[in-house]
Amino acid sequence: MTPNHRDRAVVLGGSIAGLLAARVLADDFAEVLVIDRDPLSPGAAPRRGTPQARHLHGLLARGLEVLEELFPGLTAELVAVGAPTGDMLGRTRVCFGGHRFRQGPSGLTALCVSRPTLESVVRRRVVALPEVRLLGERDVVGLIASRDHRRVVGARVIGRADGSAEEQLPADVVVDATGRGSRLPIWLESLGYAPPQQERVGIGVGYASRHYRLRPEALGNDLVAISAPTPGRPRGGGLSLIEDGRCLVTLMGVLGDHPPTDPAGFARFAADLALPDVQRILRDAEPLDEPVAHRYPSSVRNRYDQITRFPDGLAVLGDAVCSLNPIYGQGMTVAALEAAALDPHLAHGRTREHRREVGRISGVAWAMALGADLSFPEVEGARTPATRLLGRYVRRLQAGAEHDPRLGRAFLRVTSMVDPPVALLRPSVMVRAMTPR
Numbered sequence: 001m002t003p004n005h006r007d008r009a010v011v012l013g014g015s016i017a018g019l020l021a022a023r024v025l026a027d028d029f030a031e032v033l034v035i036d037r038d039p040l041s042p043g044a045a046p047r048r049g050t051p052q053a054r055h056l057h058g059l060l061a062r063g064l065e066v067l068e069e070l071f072p073g074l075t076a077e078l079v080a081v082g083a084p085t086g087d088m089l090g091r092t093r094v095c096f097g098g099h100r101f102r103q104g105p106s107g108l109t110a111l112c113v114s115r116p117t118l119e120s121v122v123r124r125r126v127v128a129l130p131e132v133r134l135l136g137e138r139d140v141v142g143l144i145a146s147r148d149h150r151r152v153v154g155a156r157v158i159g160r161a162d163g164s165a166e167e168q169l170p171a172d173v174v175v176d177a178t179g180r181g182s183r184l185p186i187w188l189e190s191l192g193y194a195p196p197q198q199e200r201v202g203i204g205v206g207y208a209s210r211h212y213r214l215r216p217e218a219l220g221n222d223l224v225a226i227s228a229p230t231p232g233r234p235r236g237g238g239l240s241l242i243e244d245g246r247c248l249v250t251l252m253g254v255l256g257d258h259p260p261t262d263p264a265g266f267a268r269f270a271a272d273l274a275l276p277d278v279q280r281i282l283r284d285a286e287p288l289d290e291p292v293a294h295r296y297p298s299s300v301r302n303r304y305d306q307i308t309r310f311p312d313g314l315a316v317l318g319d320a321v322c323s324l325n326p327i328y329g330q331g332m333t334v335a336a337l338e339a340a341a342l343d344p345h346l347a348h349g350r351t352r353e354h355r356r357e358v359g360r361i362s363g364v365a366w367a368m369a370l371g372a373d374l375s376f377p378e379v380e381g382a383r384t385p386a387t388r389l390l391g392r393y394v395r396r397l398q399a400g401a402e403h404d405p406r407l408g409r410a411f412l413r414v415t416s417m418v419d420p421p422v423a424l425l426r427p428s429v430m431v432r433a434m435t436p437r
């Protein structure tokens with residue numbers, strides 16, 4: 001172990017991106033402070049700052065790999081707290097593009113854990129690092145800059161308790177991980193920097209989720225059933241066994257076709273999915289709570305990677321950079337990859353290379369999500385002959401996956417961010433996808 005050679009990093013936001021950033025920074029800094037407005041208590045309860053945590057959070061296979069690299073033994077720890085695990089295609093019923101994929105081995109691991117439990121286990125690991133301190137119940141209100149504004153040298157925070165005074169937290173590096181609502185563009189402007197260009201894709205997603213206890217054997221040997229919204233059928237949903245023997249059911253609709261939160265409406269919506277299993281399984285399942293809703297109007301990408309004037313000593317990652325359509329389950333994996341990339345790129349507080357790398361990582365996920373979103377004719381965005389051709393090819397591949405688990409495997413390896421999208425164009429995959437059936 002090399003001694004930490006810099007004094008202090010301050011991470012703004014203590015959710016997944018912030019915790020993972022803290023884990024990486026602890027290798028290099030004597031002290032890492034993580035600030036959040038929520039209490040950040042040890043339990044696995046949903047928090048106000050992460051309302052999305054009540055809904056199904058699939059962890060992509062690549063995300064699990066990165067988490068395991070950052071916290072060796074994490075998978076086993078999650079399994080020990082009751083998270084079911086199994087092969088992603090072998091024990092999952094998936095329906096993409098209206099095609100139910102044939103099950104078979106994929107070599108990819110599905111780890112079925114609720115978001116609050118995943119976050120609490122990661123938080124426990126991070127808190128155990130001697131360098132890290134979590135400071136909850138504090139609002140970040142701004143940055144502190146050097147006299148010439150060329151460098152960020154700390155953050156300003158105010159405790160949430162009545163009468164709290166502003167605290168100044170000096171730092172060698174500040175990392176913004178405050179999520180989609182990040183105020184960094186405004187803070188940059190107040191220091192005389194231009195805010196990033198912002199890209200948006202209106203997708204009008206609505207979620208509703210509810211916990212159930214399933215009848216024994218209701219899912220057979222399987223763990224998950226997922227039915228993705230498709231053009232012409234904007235309703236989707238999924239259910240997953242999670243820890244404590246519970247099952248989390250999330251229904252979703254795009255383009256404003258949102259699942260209702262009254263129990264009868266929730267059940268009716270489930271009946272409209274391409275995969276009939278969800279409704280069938282719910283018919284004799286015992287609901288454990290009332291459905292809760294979440295609205296997600298648009299995906300947003302802040303192009304910090306394109307900014308030429310940016311202060312030293314400042315990095316930004318996670319949803320604060322790019323908030324991805326949640327249907328594709330990419331957000332935590334992208335945050336994990338971006339946090340892991342802090343390591344080689346923060347030398348001397350210069351964060352330009354890290355911004356570029358974050359732009360690259362989030363750009364790959366953004367392009368995949370956009371390609372899928374643009375298959376809905378109602379979604380606004382530029383379509384080129386190449387994207388149309390690719391869309392047709394992916395639909396063909398999904399149809400082939402009904403019969404050929406190798407095509408399902410190739411598709412899931414890409415959507416799980418294990419393989420790059422171009423892997424779908426390998427001759428071995430193309431020949432199978434184009435084989436007439």
Ligand SMILES: Cc1cc2nc3c(=O)[nH]c(=O)nc-3n(C[C@H](O)[C@H](O)[C@H](O)COP(=O)(O)OP(=O)(O)OC[C@H]3O[C@@H](n4cnc5c(N)ncnc54)[C@H](O)[C@@H]3O)c2cc1C
Nearest residue numbers: 013015017037049052057058140179318319326329331332
């Ligand atoms: C409905 C829904 C479903 C999703 N499903 C999936 C999925 O299946 N798989 C997946 O990988 N991802 C999913 N995501 C995305 C995932 O939740 C995020 O990508 C992930 O949480 C990483 O986000 P983050 O840590 O950058 O920000 P967030 O999780 O939004 O956390 C931001 C943190 O910053 C704190 N904060 C914000 N402002 C301040 C402030 N001024 N002062 C102090 N603290 C502050 C908040 O309290 C919060 O803790 C989903 C998202 C949504 C909305």
